[in-house]
Amino acid sequence: MTKLATVLLSALPLFAQGLPGTWQGTLKMPQAPRGELRVVFRISTAEADALKAQMVSIDQGAQAFPASSVTLRDHAVKIAIPGMGGGFEGKMSADGKTIAGTWTQGQATFALTLELATPQTAWAMPEAAEKPKPMAADADPSFEVVTIKPTNRREPMDKGFGQRGRRFTVINESVADLITLAFGLHLRQMAGAPSWAQSEKFDIEGTADGEGVPNLDQWKLMLRKMLADRFHLSFHMEKRELSVYALTVAKGGSKMTKSTNQDGLAGLGLRGLGSVVGRSANMGNFRNFMQGYVMDRPVVDQTGIEGRYDFTLDWTPDEFQFSTQGVKAPPAPDNAPHPDLYTAIQQQMGLKLEAVKAQADVMVVDRVEKPSEN
Numbered sequence: 390m391t392k393l394a395t396v397l398l399s400a401l402p403l404f405a406q407g408l409p410g411t412w413q414g415t416l417k418m419p420q421a422p423r424g425e426l427r428v429v430f431r432i433s434t435a436e437a438d439a440l441k442a443q444m445v446s447i448d449q450g451a452q453a454f455p456a457s458s459v460t461l462r463d464h465a466v467k468i469a470i471p472g473m474g475g476g477f478e479g480k481m482s483a484d485g486k487t488i489a490g491t492w493t494q495g496q497a498t499f500a501l502t503l504e505l506a507t508p509q510t511a512w513a514m515p516e517a518a519e520k521p522k523p524m525a526a527d528a529d530p531s532f533e534v535v536t537i538k539p540t541n542r543r544e545p546m547d548k549g550f551g552q553r554g555r556r557f558t559v560i561n562e563s564v565a566d567l568i569t570l571a572f573g574l575h576l577r578q579m580a581g582a583p584s585w586a587q588s589e590k591f592d593i594e595g596t597a598d599g600e601g602v603p604n605l606d607q608w609k610l611m612l613r614k615m616l617a618d619r620f621h622l623s624f625h626m627e628k629r630e631l632s633v634y635a636l637t638v639a640k641g642g643s644k645m646t647k648s649t650n651q652d653g654l655a656g657l658g659l660r661g662l663g664s665v666v667g668r669s670a671n672m673g674n675f676r677n678f679m680q681g682y683v684m685d686r687p688v689v690d691q692t693g694i695e696g697r698y699d700f701t702l703d704w705t706p707d708e709f710q711f712s713t714q715g716v717k718a719p720p721a722p723d724n725a726p727h728p729d730l731y732t733a734i735q736q737q738m739g740l741k742l743e744a745v746k747a748q749a750d751v752m753v754v755d756r757v758e759k760p761s762e763n
Contacts, residue, residue, distance in 0.1 A: 408440060408461050408481070409433050412503040413512055416492055421448070427512060428492075430468065430477070430503060432459060443649065444470050451517040454668075454699060457646040466490065471646050472699030474666035477501060495660045521554060524601035531614050532557075535595035537760045542590070548714075549658075554602055557611070559593035564620055564757060566681075567593075571612035574752060575680045575687035576713050577631060581624075581754040591760070605655075605674075621758045631749045633687045636676060637741045638694065644739035645698035655697065662718050663706040663727065669697040683730075685709045687749055692740065704733035 412430040426449065432442040440459035445451065454472040461481070466488050469476040479490020485505070492501040506512070524530060540561045542548070548561035550570060559567070564586040565576060576587070597603050597611060616622040648669040656668035657678045665683075667675060672694045680688040683706075705725040706718035727733055734740050 408459075408466065411506040411511055412488065413506050414501050414503040416499045416501055418499060423448070428501070429506075429512065429514070432468075442468055444468070444473065445514065446473075447512060447515050451515040453649050455646050455649055457644070457699075470699075471701040472648065472666070472668045474660060474664075474701045477503075479503065495664065521602045522600070524597070524599060524603045524607055526604075528599055528601070528603075528607065530597050530599050530603050530607050530611055532595040532611055533598035535593065535615060535619070537591055537593050537619060540590040540592045542592075548590075552608065555597040557593075557595045557597070557608060559591065561590045561592065563587050563590050564616075564622075567612060567616060567620075568622070568752070568754075569681055570677075571609050571616060572752060573609070573677060574750070575684070577686055578749060579752045579754065582757060585759070586754075586757055589759075616757075619760045621756060622754070623756045624752050624754050627751045627753055628748050629751045630746055631687060631751070633689050633745060633747050633749060634684055634742045635689050635691050635745050635747075636672070636679075637691045637743065639735045639739050639741040642739055643692075643694060643698075644737065645700045648697040648699045651697050662711060662716065663704045663730075665702045667698065667700045667702075669699070671695070671697050682714060683710050685712050686744075688742075689747060689749075700738055702733060702737055703727045704730040706730065 409432050412432065414428060416426045416428060417424065418426055427447050429445045429447055430442055431445070431453075432440060435441045440461065442456040442459045443453040444456065445453050454470050457469045457471050458467070459469075460467045464481045465478070466481055467476065467478050473494060475492060475494030477490055477492050479488040479501070481488045487505070488503040490501060490503075492499045504510075542561040549559075550562070551558045551560070565579060565582060568574065568579060568582075568586075569576060595611070595615070597607075603611065650669040655670040655674040656666075657670050657674055658666055659682065660666060665678070667678075670678075672690050672692050676688045676690040704727045705721045707721070707729065708718060710730065711718055721729075728736065731742055734742055
């Protein structure tokens with residue numbers, strides 16, 4: 390028995406060595422422009438013969454999304470891509486040339502068969518788009534043109550902030566939302582605002598003046614100027630003791646995947662209540678997102694983590710989360726597919742959220758008015 394076990398164990402690394410390479414396949418997706426998307430997985434070995442991988446959806450651009458894990462067990466292949474909020478599971482053929490399986494993204498699943506590419510069969514990879522010129526770090530930008538209109542949207546989750554180049558958009562957001570974004574605050578850190586500042590929602594489009602693409606701090610500066618100019622916002626700041634959430638690193642360390650894009654713009658979005666996907670996001674981006682959309686009190690980043698990461702966070706929300714968005718999460722079913730947020734953030738990201746008391750900045754609004762005409 391000992392001799393047989395030795396033979397079997399020695400054969401496993403030889404089979405695993407057949408996984409590194411370029412694997413490609415086509416997803417049949419009706420919502421895609423041509424009804425399908427071509428995807429490429431580039432798998433290689435890292436230290437200690439561990440496997441690593443990157444995924445590129447070549448019909449959507451050249452951006453590579455790193456895998457957080459790649460495993461091969463008894464012909465079964467599993468690859469998790471947190472920056473896409475999805476993963477692939479399949480079974481490798483006996484000849485090691487195909488992997489038949491399923492791509493899962495959120496609640497959707499698609500059949501996907503990967504084939505090991507050769508130099509002759511490998512698809513041409515798209516060229517990376519030229520990075521836009523950033524705005525000068527010492528620039529003092531304003532909105533060159535900005536339009537503000539009351540929204541006609543009715544879905545509470547049909548909202549958000551977006552940026553494309555030098556153009557900035559706001560969809561179905563209140564003045565209170567604008568203030569919290571522009572000043573990095575939670576709604577509980579704002580006092581004295583009239584009720585309409587939270588109940589009335591607006592759609593806004595603006596274009597930055599000057600040259601280059603503004604960074605996040607410059608966008609916030611532009612929003613602060615717009616709030617003063619178009620909403621006539623004036624205020625003063627005070628220190629008050631508040632209940633906050635401290636964001637720290639959990640025991641065992643971070644479990645997030647380092648992004649291949651360390652100098653690009655962060656992408657953070659909800660796939661539904663209790664599901665967040667982050668791309669090239671740093672801890673400040675994550676803190677602001679959780680504070681602005683999910684949590685019922687301010688969040689203080691105490692992780693000390695630098696750099697940008699890809700991650701997926703899935704949890705079962707409770708009655709206190711998303712309340713600032715006017716959304717009430719349904720009661721958790723007995724067979725909920727995901728744990729609560731505090732457990733999920735430790736298991737999936739290696740972080741910890743803990744309720745504490747702390748001194749925090751509070752904005753006291755002295756004046757704010759409904760926007761002037763465009």
